[in-house]
Amino acid sequence: MTEIWGAIIVFVVSPIIGAIPLVDWFTYAVSGKELKKLGNGNISVSAAFYHGGRAAGILAFLSEAGKGVAVVLMTRAFFPLGSSWEIMALIALVMGRYWVGKGAGLTNVTWGIIAHNPLAGLLILLLGGISFTIFRTRKGGQVGFLGLMVVVLSVQNINSPEYIFVTIGLAGLLWWIFDQISDEGEFKSSQVFSFFRGDSGVTSLSQKLNNEKVGDKAANLSLLKQWGYSVPDGWVIKAGDDLDTFCDFANPSIQNPLVVRPSVLDKDSLTVSAAGIYESYLDITDGATLKHRIIDCLSSYHSAIALNYRQNKGTKEKSLMVIVQKQIRGEFSGVAFSRNPINQLDDCICIEGVAGDTSKVVSGQVSPEKYQVYLADDVLKGRGNIPPSVLFSVAKIAREIERTHKNIPQDIEWSYDGQTLWILQNRPISTLYPLWTRKIAQEIFPKPLPHLSWGVHNILISAVARDIVSIILQDKGKDLEFNKIAILHYSYGYFNATLLGEIFLLIGLPPESLQYLTDGEKFAKPSLSSILKNIPTLWRLLVKEWTLFKDFQVKGDRTFNPLLDELEEINPNQLSNQELLQRIDNILEGLKTATYFKTLAYLSYIIRQTLFKVNAQDLDNQNITEIRAIEELKQIAIDTRNLFSGIQLQELEPQNYPSFFATLSESSDGESVIKRLNEWLEKYGYLSEITTDISVPRWSENHRIMKIMFTKFVADNSIKAITNNKLKTQNIQQKIVQKRYELKGEIVDINNKLFSHLRSTFIALGEKLSQDQILLDEKDIFFLKIPEIKQLVNQKTDHQHIISIINKRQQKCQEYKEIKKIPYLIYGKSPKINIDSKISPKTTQNQLQGIPASMGIIEGKIKIIRTLTQNINIDKETIIIVPYIDASWSLILAQAGGIITEIGGQLSHGAIIAREYSIPAVMNIPQASRILRNNQKVRLDGQKGIVEIL
Structure with missing residues (x-):
């Protein structure tokens, strides 16, 4: 019976223990991150260290080691010490773990074996570490470790065939799982083998890299690799590295071709793309060529094109790193933009691809297949040979990478080899930032x-x-x-x-x-x-929150009250233009302080409301100025109903308020109502529908709004008299939040008064400028900026x-x-809409349709440029026609007014550079140099992709 219970423990309880995602739970508790939603979804100790930090990693390690020890000790309670059932329990544990967490369970097995046979376990660890130095590869290290486990354990149990069989089964299971999971599993080659393999200290892309040290491109690839995306293995080389040793180590061949790419410390910033400016090389199959290509790539940082580009962009001189990666032989390759770079109002992922390598796409020398993927509607537009499943996978990855990069749109190069979708690089779309x-x-x-x-x-x-x-x-x-x-x-x-x-x-x-x-x-x-890391920041915020009321009282006595008293006493119409400018500056300084307190009060209110879980409906609003103003106006309206019969009230129309007020003025009781309304205006006249917009008249200026509201209140019988002005009964939490709510309202009221005075001051200045015939109308001042107004007043x-x-x-x-x-x-910039165009659109039959590449409309004369060697004389009214655009053409792009290419796509280097220089461009008009002639006048629409012959 005991063995039956032991078998239940092995076959039922052990898999359940393995399936419990303690690693995920600990990581979420410490960092708030869910490992199953990150990277490749592996719930592993190494993933916990990377995504959750050291504390999460340590807890994860202890939990997984504890699982391995626990199942061995539980099994030992039912079977003899060191029996094969303990190994069977570890197999069941690993199966349960892989079933849920997709991890190998190496930590479970290692510590389970140490609990099972301490001497053998420690010997396996020692010899396994030595095997790393022998094989220097991930798979070699795995073979060595698993082989040692079988040999060492089997030698000690040579007379037990079932024990040897079970041990081989455990090793086989681990080997199969290792083959299924990616590098983010239990065996991180980036952190183990880089120490042993003798690559002269060259940085691996599998490490966590700093963009300030290796450049954005290398750091991005490292990050993508850590997140679990399929990124080709590679290394980062800097000037001064031992290239001979590295080239021997990399050992390129026809079967193992390599690619060389630049990673510039000043490249791929959020506003500068540098697409194609620095040299890249493919199909490197021998060590000598690899060495020369690395040197050529390093040298390209000092080329004329690169120097000119950095000067135009005002980029600081830094340095260049070289990425050497395994080259992917793609069946299909291409580029993808996570957002439409031409029409950002179109919520699609733009993809261009060809059969073969991505170089054919980005060079602009081949017209690619073009697709638009709408993930929300599961719609694919465009026709070609690339499988829809691949295109949707590319689109999803593009949006995922965008989200992980602070929602900044991304430009991605990808390649599909028939089994795996590889990400070759990503960078921000500089024009969409x-x-x-x-x-x-x-x-x-x-x-x-x-x-x-x-x-x-x-x-x-x-x-x-x-x-x-x-x-x-x-x-x-x-x-x-x-x-x-x-x-x-x-x-x-x-x-x-x-x-x-x-x-x-x-x-x-x-x-x-x-x-x-x-x-x-x-x-x-x-x-x-995160809270623990930011305790100083949170403490400073809490101190400001705690002293907010006291600080506001001090500012009220020293700043707000004197300023408001001065503004009330002095009529702006009596001031000179210079005095009005000074008054404006004084009000703006007061508004800065008031807005500062308003923002802190709002944050304080939100913090208290969240901490004490108080609903807004539990707070009393009667001390909020805007609400109190409307309630008092309602009360006057309710009292006014007594002056009219029911029939008169039914016939009353709010839009016909002049007749209603004329009736009021004809009686003594009505005059008392008008007097109360005037008092109401004196009290609340500084308010308006939108108090923060100084172009909107205040209630004191435009009585029409108040009269319409009042007439509507009088006619509306559903509005009842206010019978209870007492504060709501509140608990202690609600009172704490109520104090901040009222403080926020008090500060907002000061803001509103200052905005009202600011408006009256600008109106007074506008009237003076209008009287001096400098402005056509006093309200024109609202279409100027403050520096322009000061220049106007100072006659500059x-x-x-x-x-x-x-x-x-x-x-x-x-x-x-x-x-x-x-x-x-x-x-980035405002999307171009037809109403923005200064050129009236025309529709004729003389149109050439191409690919829209860079927004803008321009009319100009054609200049055909077939090679860079010909004499080039162009200006901003010239629309150039070129066969295609690569980095070498960038020297003349800035001089042109518009660009037409005979081949190429939206996502080619030429299109990227055209957008960066804000030059309207249309790509892929075959035979454009033959159809159009030099000096021929055309209209180019870079958003629609149309060239119209005028």
């Missing part, structure tokens, strides 16, 4: 803003963000560009999601929190390890020029009003 979002902005700026209103907010946002982040993060945030935190697209405010994402990460929020800015998801909870600019600017901006704002739906997310 940064990412702008309406998240948060649509709550603060729900409607379009004129230039002056936006200019004011831009000053406040950048200044306050810098102050708050510098207090919380101190030196960690010193390199952030706060002047680029917000922008105006189509007159709507957008926030820089890329910059805010960097701030989130520095504060300690997990990368998943970036989705809050793009997909509208909730903030991801920070992990325990031509007022006719300013009037021309105002007219253009007014026209542009009118055009923007025609946009029915603005994009929620914008990548």
